[in-house]
Amino acid sequence: MSEGTFYNWRAKFGGMTVSEAKRLKALEDENAKLWKLLAEQMLDLAAIKELVSTKG
Numbered sequence: 001m002s003e004g005t006f007y008n009w010r011a012k013f014g015g016m017t018v019s020e021a022k023r024l025k026a027l028e029d030e031n032a033k034l035w036k037l038l039a040e041q042m043l044d045l046a047a048i049k050e051l052v053s054t055k056g
Contacts, residue, residue: 013021 016024
């Protein structure tokens with residue numbers, strides 16, 4: 001592990017307990033999942049709008 005990686009890790013997790021770090025990881029995972037769902041919905045909406053505009 002590089003020194004920079006260590007200091008970045010320590011800055012992010014330094015004052016946390018293990019349970020807090022686990023909770024943060026779970027929230028980050030959930031956030032990524034929600035962003036992915038949002039992106040998929042936006043693509044679906046754009047496709048529907050394109051389909052409707054070509055029919056009119």
